Amino acid sequence: MWSYQAPLRDMQFVLEHWLQAPEAWRRSLVFEALDLPLAVQVLEQAGRFSSGILAPLNSIGDRQGCRLVEGRVTTADGFADAYRAYVEGGWPALACAEALGGQGLPQVLDAALQEMLYASNHAWAMYTGIAHGAYLCLKTHAAAWLQERYLPGIISGETLATMCLTEPQAGSDVGLLRCRAEPQDDGSYRLSGSKLFISGGEHDLTNNILHLVLARVPGAPTGSQGVSLFLVPKLLNQGQANGVACDGIEHKMGIRGSATCSLVFEAAQGWLIGEVNRGLKAMFVMMNSARLHVGLQGLGHCEAAWQNCRSYASQRQQMRAPSRPAGVVAQAADPIHYHPAMRRVLLELRATSEGMRAIGYWVAHLLDQAEHDPQLLARQHAGQLAQLLTPIIKAFFTEQGFRQASNALQVFGGYGYVTEFAIEQTLRDSRIAMIYEGSNEIQANDLLLRKVLGDQGQAFDLLLAQLREESRLGAEMPQCADFAAQLANLCSALHVLVGEVRERSLEDVEYPYRAAGSFLQLCGLTLLALAWARAARVSRQLPEDDPLRAVKLETAGFFFSYLLPQAEQHMAAVRGARARLAFI
Known part of the structure; x- marks a missing residue:
């Protein structure tokens, strides 16, 4: 009763249109041989592995768990065979340097791979999830002889x-x-x-x-x-x-x-x-990689929840809906996806998963640019933005993964609460991501105190510049002008709010800690606004008969009408945090 298919069409849309990644690859000496068709082939193969091999093992791993006998752990049936197939496919080497035996592909493709792995089988992907971070840690900090001895095994998957x-x-x-x-x-x-x-x-x-x-x-x-x-x-x-x-x-x-x-x-x-x-300096190379990957777990859970509840809602018939699509004849009972309450949940799932995909891949693309862009200033700015956005990705994405899995379970009604439909497993699996690799509360403190206030707002100003540029471009297109105006207003409000937070923090040392959680949620919602303003604009590049063109514009309209108003609540909460909390 649970399935997963990689959303390859949307992944290609993000790479080709939202990021314009192929243009960046052509400018890079490292990725100049990579083009979009080759990237799509890589994603297609990853999708086959995830849906064909990992997804069928998801519920098996949940039922069987692991067994410990005399200090040795045995994993669930099929897990070891799946790992051998993963290694034979060359997936551990995907984003590792060619000079060290890797495939030398960009981290943005690895991010897409990680999304697929976590969406199809989070538990299995926990074994492989830290490998790239360990590779980066040894490559950056280990002695030459340690690298020579141990890096090849990490890269090959041995x-x-x-x-x-x-x-x-x-x-x-x-x-x-x-x-x-x-x-x-x-x-x-x-x-x-x-x-x-x-x-x-x-x-x-x-x-x-x-x-x-x-x-x-x-x-x-x-x-x-x-x-x-x-x-x-x-x-x-x-x-x-x-x-x-x-x-x-x-x-x-x-x-x-x-x-x-x-x-x-x-x-x-x-x-x-x-x-x-100086162990933390070396460890944080791996931790930062892990935090991006944990954020992608939230995206994976959201996507899996969206796919499965969409399928269920199209089949489950209950009551007559107050309205139907044009040409659909009224029946005694309609599929529940015709009912407004269910359409609201389904659209939120779609807007959240596709918006997070654009932002998550953007951060991975920034990491590629920070290392390989031919221009020094571009490398520096990409690195600053990636560091700023990482705690948002980790905390906001994982919270949305859990929240949207819960929303999806509601679509299933009572069936969602029983194991046969497996959405309850998605809900349970997603909860841990809000805790490990630095709890979400720690991510919020890191964002506001270190990444925004700590550098005098330099990195945050780069983000505001991205928002302003997108609002300027969108304002030139009639169908996107309203989205652009809302994004511009949000950008201005954020600029004012950060100034207020900075000033208040000089008077009350605890204030930014009280405001940090709401501020991170505000930033996460802002990133989704950027994602949908740009998605609406660049979708106009698609052929008029491409269904994705209309879907992107429709979903952007839903986001700005139904979800973005939450930004005002988060701003009010940041300002409201001036009130001191009582000690319990």
């Missing part, structure tokens, strides 16, 4: 990686961690301590697992300034077991097919990545 931060007493505050790393005469370290909530900490998909572990060396400063990062393999060079053991797996609300492990390190051999006491 090995998978984990990120080991959390300890029982140290969750979001990694400065509280106690895991120890004792230096050895041969230049290695011996790590001892416990970690928990480690996704893929033990499994049967690969023989070796590379654990990237935060720990303290002797004499390290207290707090986060005394944390170092180490590579600790499950198996050492000759295949002998290292001092790493899985002593438990969590039984969870969702993503049950993902092995969430507690690990014990007993004098496990590892090697320093980066500098001593």
